[in-house]
Amino acid sequence: MQGASFVTDEKKDRVTVEINNRTYTIVGDEESSSHVRLVASLVDQKMKEIQGTNRHLDTANLAVLTALNTMNDYLKLKEDYATLLGSMKRKEDK
Amino acid sequence: MQGASFVTDEKKDRVTVEINNRTYTIVGDEESSSHVRLVASLVDQKMKEIQGTNRHLDTANLAVLTALNTMNDYLKLKEDYATLLGSMKRKEDK
Numbered sequence: 732m733q734g735a736s737f738v739t740d741e742k743k744d745r746v747t748v749e750i751n752n753r754t755y756t757i758v759g760d761e762e763s764s765s766h767v768r769l770v771a772s773l774v775d776q777k778m779k780e781i782q783g784t785n786r787h788l789d790t791a792n793l794a795v796l797t798a799l800n801t802m803n804d805y806l807k808l809k810e811d812y813a814t815l816l817g818s819m820k821r822k823e824d825k
Numbered sequence: 826m827q828g829a830s831f832v833t834d835e836k837k838d839r840v841t842v843e844i845n846n847r848t849y850t851i852v853g854d855e856e857s858s859s860h861v862r863l864v865a866s867l868v869d870q871k872m873k874e875i876q877g878t879n880r881h882l883d884t885a886n887l888a889v890l891t892a893l894n895t896m897n898d899y900l901k902l903k904e905d906y907a908t909l910l911g912s913m914k915r916k917e918d919k
Binding site: 750753755769771778789791795798805808811812 | 844891909
């Protein structure tokens with residue numbers, strides 16, 4: 732979804748998803764529509780979780796906080812990946 | 826940052842960061858302030874990249890698209906992690 736964008740007039744594959752009660756039309760240039768729907772449902776779920784404990788947030792702030800939380804998860808997983816790779820290499824060196 | 830939130834009156838550690846020219850006060854209950862700043866700078870960078878190719882987006886839509894892109898990156902990394910774990914287990918079984 733690196734090249735994904737909100738569009739109204741392009742001819743590429745479009746997927747309409749609902750995130751936090753708003754409808755978005757997403758164009759993916761690499762993923763299938765089922766993958767776009769999966770990603771959107773995970774973002775929707777995370778936004779709803781965050782909204783549950785931050786009722787006063789508007790959509791923009793809620794979405795920024797969702798992006799921050801997802802980026803945090805990404806960095807943790809990246810560390811886990813590096814740790815796993817490291818332990819794999821140590822085993823190979825033995 | 827699972828429990829991170831935008832607050833104005835809590836007594837926990839607060840970090841002020843700038844994302845897409847807006848200031849946010851973030852409360853992390855597990856991470857250090859330098860980690861919060863790193864996560865925020867990565868989100869800021871991604872938002873600016875996406876804005877570069879989607880000039881008409883408002884902050885809310887831009888932030889949702891940033892969350893979608895980050896979630897997509899997360900899922901890809903999760904697949905890579907599973908693949909690495911699988912190949913590690915296959916080697917152990919030999």
